[in-house]
Amino acid sequence: MQAKKTVRKHRVDKRTFTVLIEQDEDGYYVASVPALKSCYTQAKSVEALYPRIREVIALCLEEEEPVSMRFIGVQQLQLN
Numbered sequence: 001m002q003a004k005k006t007v008r009k010h011r012v013d014k015r016t017f018t019v020l021i022e023q024d025e026d027g028y029y030v031a032s033v034p035a036l037k038s039c040y041t042q043a044k045s046v047e048a049l050y051p052r053i054r055e056v057i058a059l060c061l062e063e064e065e066p067v068s069m070r071f072i073g074v075q076q077l078q079l080n
Contacts, residue, residue, distance in 0.1 A: 018071045019053055021046070033057060035066040 021031050024042075031053040032040040039060040043049040 015066070017057060017066070018069065020074070021049065033060070035069045036060040036064060
């Protein structure tokens with residue numbers, strides 16, 4: 001009789017996180033979560049990025065509590 005392999009799913013309670021999505025010079029989409037330090041991932045498409053960011057948020061929440069932040073806006077600044 002073979003042992004049944006258990007796959008543990010990461011569960012994220014209903015929380016809202018601000019996710020910043022940018023595109024790097026190689027064309028990869030990079031997502032980061034400011035409320036969780038070192039919480040980021042990348043993918044070749046936005047569609048592939050969404051499940052990855054959900055997974056990395058769940059992993060980060062196992063290690064730390066998010067910093068309470070309120071989204072205000074995004075601004076790009078060009079420095080000469």
